[in-house]
Amino acid sequence: MQDSIRVNDPYEAQNRRVHAFNKAVDRHVISPVSTRLSGGGDTPSQGGAVNLVINAGSNLSLPGKVVNSLLQGRPEPAIRNFFRFAVNTTLGIGGLLDPAGTDFGLPEQDTDFGETLAVWGVPEGPYLELPVLGPATGRDAAGKVGDLLIDPLYHLLHPDGALAVFGLRVASKAGERARFGDTVDSVLQDSADSYAQLRLIYLMHRRHDLNEGGAEIDPYADTAADDVIDPYAP
Template sequence: MVLAGCASKPVMQDGIRVNDPYETQNRRVHAFNKALDSRVIGPAADLASGRNQSESGPGIMDGVINVGANLSLPGKVANSLLQGRPEPAIRNFFRFAVNTTLGIGGLMDPAGRDFGLPEQDTDFGETLAVWGVPEGAYLELPVLGPSTQRDAVGKVVDLAIDPLRRLLHPDAAWATFGLRAASKAGDRARFGDTVDSVLQDSADSYAQVRLIYLMHRRYELNEEGAEIDPYADTAADAVIDPYAP
């Protein structure tokens, strides 16, 4: 699939190379995702998180987001090791250990607050990039949203290599998966205004989401064709896998 995607002729969008030979199919999936977000995911995320928290303070979803992020750390440790990067693997390991114990299963973040151990984000898509696998064609996946052929493979492998799936009882593993999915729903609510602006107010939301994803992802992987601040509170932060565990 990656080789087939690389064989097509890319085009330029706002100075960014875009390889999208499956645009017709991708736009159909995008229309489905957009309707699903508008009618189900967005409202459910807002309801679960208590999006209007100006009076009530942080909602219970904040704790779910923290727990979901904590449960993702063992997989990040595995990926860092596969990339030959022991330092972020060690930091994520100790972050997981501290937050799971002192942080009551990850509800709180003493590792970042007291020990200077912020999360070192990575995934198997980045592992493939480190191994030299090309990006491939752009894809929009049902529910999961924007991706590439390389990152789509990475999402599947991330589920397969997650150490918690092998260590926990199947019921506990599914509960872990559910918490991570709920955490992403919380992220959707947190960036709700920006996501709504991109999906509902853009003249061509498909092209906008595609551009933001490719720019942000290439910046993360230090690949060519990306000039964007990944830490800014922009659409780039909001549309990258807002639903995927």
């Protein structure tokens, strides 16, 4: 018998409606766009093009991660991400390539403003599913806004340049959707209850990343909503 994790989901009815909308958007818009971006993934050159887009979008996210690490009082990952950005922007042709990771041993140190809020002691809040953006918590939803506000590129670049950066980062997310298409489809389209499954996967991984606990369970096992403990149930 699997362990369960505690879920704060007082807005489940509304979240399920948003989830149904997101599934439709993924099926009819995001999945076809990501497939077209990868050219169907039939040739190495097409797969390579997707990797270039993903690399460039990931590189453009690094300045914001540097700021977040500093706000968290963690200078070491901030320094690593700063040098990774510098190396990949120059030697990596604007971030299309990843010499920082392959040649200099500087992997990306992932973080975001949601983690910054967690470090500052902000509670997780209720589980939410946001239109298009997908699963979040109250804290992480606020963190998505914070990431836009603190990203240096959006403040330093001309508005047209900032818009191009945003567009490339969106294309990078579409590339990641293409890369992990089978896994995403297995959760969204093939699960008996894709809402409960996605909620479980998100909370488990997010709490693990933030060292906030959560049971170690198989995220791809078929899990019904009743298998998850809801502390707000009477």
